[in-house]
Amino acid sequence: MASWLCAMLHCFGSYILADLLLGEPLIDYFSNNSSVLLASAVWYLIFFCPLDLFYKCVCFLPVKLIFVAMKEVVRVRKIAVGIHHAHHHYHHGWFVMIATGWVKGSGVALMSNFEQLLRGVWKPETNEILHMSFPTKASLYGAILFTLQQTRWLPVSKASLIFIFTMFMVSCKVFLTATHSHSSPFDVLEGYICPVLFGTSWGGDHHHDNHGGSHGGGGPGSPHSALPAKSKEELSEGSRKKKTKKAD
Numbered sequence: 001m002a003s004w005l006c007a008m009l010h011c012f013g014s015y016i017l018a019d020l021l022l023g024e025p026l027i028d029y030f031s032n033n034s035s036v037l038l039a040s041a042v043w044y045l046i047f048f049c050p051l052d053l054f055y056k057c058v059c060f061l062p063v064k065l066i067f068v069a070m071k072e073v074v075r076v077r078k079i080a081v082g083i084h085h086a087h088h089h090y091h092h093g094w095f096v097m098i099a100t101g102w103v104k105g106s107g108v109a110l111m112s113n114f115e116q117l118l119r120g121v122w123k124p125e126t127n128e129i130l131h132m133s134f135p136t137k138a139s140l141y142g143a144i145l146f147t148l149q150q151t152r153w154l155p156v157s158k159a160s161l162i163f164i165f166t167m168f169m170v171s172c173k174v175f176l177t178a179t180h181s182h183s184s185p186f187d188v189l190e191g192y193i194c195p196v197l198f199g200t201s202w203g204g205d206h207h208h209d210n211h212g213g214s215h216g217g218g219g220p221g222s223p224h225s226a227l228p229a230k231s232k233e234e235l236s237e238g239s240r241k242k243k244t245k246k247a248d
Contacts, residue, residue, distance in 0.1 A: 146158075
């Protein structure tokens with residue numbers, strides 16, 4: 001049962017989060033019997049097909065690339081639909097539209113910690129918000145673009161924006177999957193922008209968290225106050241040993 005529930009979360013997680021944000025019934029999408037039956041059939045074939053034939057076929061790289069491309073097409077469509085749906089409820093709620101479009105595009109990844117709890121696993125360090133993958137980042141940026149287009153701040157037709165963003169997502173994701181790469185096309189851009197806006201590179205907070213213990217004991221004016229103070233005898237002894245080594 002836990003396996004099936006996790007599979008349903010992977011299939012409908014984005015709809016559940018969007019309904020939660022907009023105050024609609026969370027199980028509303030499960031009324032679509034054909035979608036639930038199709039997802040259940042795929043779940044059964046993945047886990048219980050003899051000799052894992054279905055899983056092996058799906059993992060075959062040419063077939064996998066086709067499914068990856070189809071998934072990105074659906075992702076962009078879900079972002080656009082989510083923005084339109086939120087705009088219907090909140091005409092001037094930019095942040096509501098962005099949040100709804102974001103969870104529509106990456107709801108599965110954002111619910112990963114809850115899905116882990118269903119499997120009896122708890123890994124808070126894998127929080128998608130703390131370490132966003134390329135689809136999550138792209139969904140956020142796409143939600144911002146579609147929100148600007150929906151509110152008439154971006155002078156582009158919705159059809160053109162959907163086509164351009166779909167081609168970008170399909171090209172990037174297919175390339176990353178084919179090369180088995182976990183990098184993000186946004187890394188280069190973020191490397192230039194983040195130092196200007198935040199004074200550090202993307203992920204700099206993580207760097208400070210790792211080294212925060214070495215600076216945490218001192219005040220603003222004394223960054224090295226946490227280091228243990230050395231006596232004059234210890235300093236003299238260290239200097240003497242260095243001189244001895246150089247002489248040798």
